[in-house]
Amino acid sequence: MNTLAIDIQLTRGDFQLKVNCSLPASGITAIFGRSGCGKTSLLRAIAGLESGVTGTISFDQQHWLQPELNVPTHQRGIGYVFQEPGLFPHLSVKQNLEYGLKRATDRQQVFEFDQVVNWLGIESWLDKRPQSLSGGQRQRVAIGRALLSQPQLLLMDEPLSALDASSKREILPYLERLHSELNIPILYVSHSTDEVARLADHLLLMHQGEVVAQDTINSMLTRLDLPLAHSENAEAIIEATVSGVDGEYGLMQLAGSGGELSVACQSVDIGRQVRLRLLARDISVTLKRQTDSSILNVLPVEIDAIQQSDSTATQLLLRLRWGKDIVLARVTRKSVDALGLSVGQQIYAQVKSVAVLA
Incomplete structure (x- = not known):
C-alpha cells in the first residue's frame, strides 16, 4: 500500500x-x-x-x-x-x-x-x-x-x-x-x-x-497508556452492520463482531455498515446477564485490562473485549473489589446508550 x-x-x-x-x-x-x-x-x-x-x-x-x-x-x-x-x-x-x-x-x-x-x-x-x-x-x-x-x-x-x-x-x-x-x-x-x-x-x-x-x-x-482513554468522554468506536428492523418497537438491529445491538430506528438500509460510539461512562458491568432490567444491550465480554482512571484511585477503567472489538467501562474501585473482577474474567457489559454516527 x-x-x-x-x-x-x-x-x-x-x-x-x-x-x-x-x-x-x-x-x-x-x-x-x-x-x-x-x-x-x-x-x-x-x-x-x-x-x-x-x-x-x-x-x-x-x-x-x-x-x-x-x-x-x-x-x-x-x-x-x-x-x-x-x-x-x-x-x-x-x-x-x-x-x-x-x-x-x-x-x-x-x-x-x-x-x-x-x-x-x-x-x-x-x-x-x-x-x-x-x-x-x-x-x-x-x-x-x-x-x-x-x-x-x-x-x-x-x-x-x-x-x-x-x-x-x-x-x-x-x-x-x-x-x-x-x-x-x-x-x-x-x-x-x-x-x-x-x-x-x-x-x-x-x-x-x-x-x-x-x-x-x-x-x-481504547489504549489505556494514552490520555484519550482517561478523558471525561472516553469512548470506543466500533463498526456494525444493520441486520434488521423491529417495526413494532421502532428498533434497528445491528450485528457487531461479538453479537447484536439494538438502537432506535434510523433511515439506514439493511446491510449497510455503520459506525457506533460507546462512551465508557454509559457502560456498567455485571457478573450474570440481568433479565429484569430496562437496558436492552447486554454484551458478553472478557476483561482485557484494568487500570486506574483518576488520580484519587476511586475510579478504574475496564478494557473489555467484545468479539474482535474493544470497549471501555469506567467503574468505581469499590465495585471492582465487590465483584472480584480480574483480567481474563468473562462478564457482561450493560450498555445504556449507543450512538450511531454514520
Missing part, C-alpha cells in the same frame, strides 16, 4: 517540530492533539507552505522534500482546506469552484464539476456570492474548490473550528459523505473528539511537536 512517509524537523523559537512517521494513503487520518502541539505546522510542512523544514517527505513514490529537493506546493498535487474558507468575494460560487479547476490544468481529472456540486449539495448557490452564504455553506464551497483542483491528497486544517454549533451539524453529514465516497486520502487536523470519532479511520496523536502514537481509531481511543 502507498504511504505518506514523513521524517522532518522544524524550529520556530522555543518550539520544535520533530516528526518521523508513515501514514496510510487511504481513508481519513486525524491529526489530533491540544492547541499548540504542532498539528497545523505538520500539515503546512506536508503542503510545502512552511519554510525552514528539513528532512524528507514522500507520497506514493513521489519525493516532495529531500536535502537537495523541495517541490513547490502547486506541484505536490495537494488540496488544502483552511479554517477560514478564503473564497473570492467578487466571484460567484460557480466562479470560485471553477478557480479550482483552473489550478488543475496539468493533473488528471478525477472529480467532475457536477459530481462535486452534487456531493456537497451546493447546486442552488452557484450564482450567489460567498458573502450571502452561511459559514457552513462557505466552507462547503471551499471544500468543493479544493476537490476540483484534482488533488491526490486532501489536507483539512480544522475546517469546522470557525463555525457555530448549528453550522457544524449542517456540514458534518457532507464530510461523512466525502469519507465514504472519495478515493483519495485525507489528513484532517482537529482537537475535537466528536469530529475525530465521526470521521477518522486512523488517528495520529501529537504532543509538544512530536508524534506520541498512531493506529486505527478504535485502537487509539
Whole structure:
C-alpha cells in the first residue's frame, strides 16, 4: 500500500517540530492533539507552505522534500482546506469552484464539476456570492474548490473550528459523505473528539511537536497508556452492520463482531455498515446477564485490562473485549473489589446508550 512517509524537523523559537512517521494513503487520518502541539505546522510542512523544514517527505513514490529537493506546493498535487474558507468575494460560487479547476490544468481529472456540486449539495448557490452564504455553506464551497483542483491528497486544517454549533451539524453529514465516497486520502487536523470519532479511520496523536502514537481509531481511543482513554468522554468506536428492523418497537438491529445491538430506528438500509460510539461512562458491568432490567444491550465480554482512571484511585477503567472489538467501562474501585473482577474474567457489559454516527 502507498504511504505518506514523513521524517522532518522544524524550529520556530522555543518550539520544535520533530516528526518521523508513515501514514496510510487511504481513508481519513486525524491529526489530533491540544492547541499548540504542532498539528497545523505538520500539515503546512506536508503542503510545502512552511519554510525552514528539513528532512524528507514522500507520497506514493513521489519525493516532495529531500536535502537537495523541495517541490513547490502547486506541484505536490495537494488540496488544502483552511479554517477560514478564503473564497473570492467578487466571484460567484460557480466562479470560485471553477478557480479550482483552473489550478488543475496539468493533473488528471478525477472529480467532475457536477459530481462535486452534487456531493456537497451546493447546486442552488452557484450564482450567489460567498458573502450571502452561511459559514457552513462557505466552507462547503471551499471544500468543493479544493476537490476540483484534482488533488491526490486532501489536507483539512480544522475546517469546522470557525463555525457555530448549528453550522457544524449542517456540514458534518457532507464530510461523512466525502469519507465514504472519495478515493483519495485525507489528513484532517482537529482537537475535537466528536469530529475525530465521526470521521477518522486512523488517528495520529501529537504532543509538544512530536508524534506520541498512531493506529486505527478504535485502537487509539481504547489504549489505556494514552490520555484519550482517561478523558471525561472516553469512548470506543466500533463498526456494525444493520441486520434488521423491529417495526413494532421502532428498533434497528445491528450485528457487531461479538453479537447484536439494538438502537432506535434510523433511515439506514439493511446491510449497510455503520459506525457506533460507546462512551465508557454509559457502560456498567455485571457478573450474570440481568433479565429484569430496562437496558436492552447486554454484551458478553472478557476483561482485557484494568487500570486506574483518576488520580484519587476511586475510579478504574475496564478494557473489555467484545468479539474482535474493544470497549471501555469506567467503574468505581469499590465495585471492582465487590465483584472480584480480574483480567481474563468473562462478564457482561450493560450498555445504556449507543450512538450511531454514520
